[in-house]
Structures are given as structure tokens and as C-alpha cells.
Amino acid sequence: MNEQALLARITRVPSLLGGKPVVRGHRVSVEQVLAMLAAGETETGVLAGWNWMEPDDIKACLLYGARLAGQARATPEDATAG
Secondary structure: OOHHHHHOOEEEOOOOHHHOEEEOOOOOEHHHHHHHHHOOOOHHHHHHHOOOOOHHHHHHHHHHHHHHHHHOOOOHHHHHOO
16 A cells, blocks of 8 residues: 555544544544554554554554654654643
């Protein structure tokens, strides 16, 4: 699957989770998926939590996060603030 097709899996719905980026319009944010992976959860574990989720959804979250990190000018310390 190409990058554009992966990124199309990430949507923003103003009435859903305060407009955070979510996976295919579901109540699962990109932030939540990335946090689970960062905490050591496996792809299999993430997929087990939501029966509708597909491996490409996880790839989409990773790609989205990578794109954001590539645009950011913040320091790692900024991520721990707030």
C-alpha cells in the first residue's frame, strides 16, 4: 500500500475525540495506537484490542507520526511538558 493510501486511513472528525486524528473514523486515536506501541505492545496486541483494525492501520499511524515528527521543530523535552 502506498503512503497516500495509508494516510487516507487517518481521519479527523470534529465531533470525535475533540478532532484528534483517528483511525478510519473510529474512536481510536493515532496517539493511542502510538502510545501503546511505545509502551511495548506488539502489533498483534494492538490488533487484538479492536476487531475491525487492520495491520495497515498501524502502519498508517506510524507513518502519520513520522510525518509529524519530520515537520516538528520542538525539542524532545517539549514532549514531556504539560
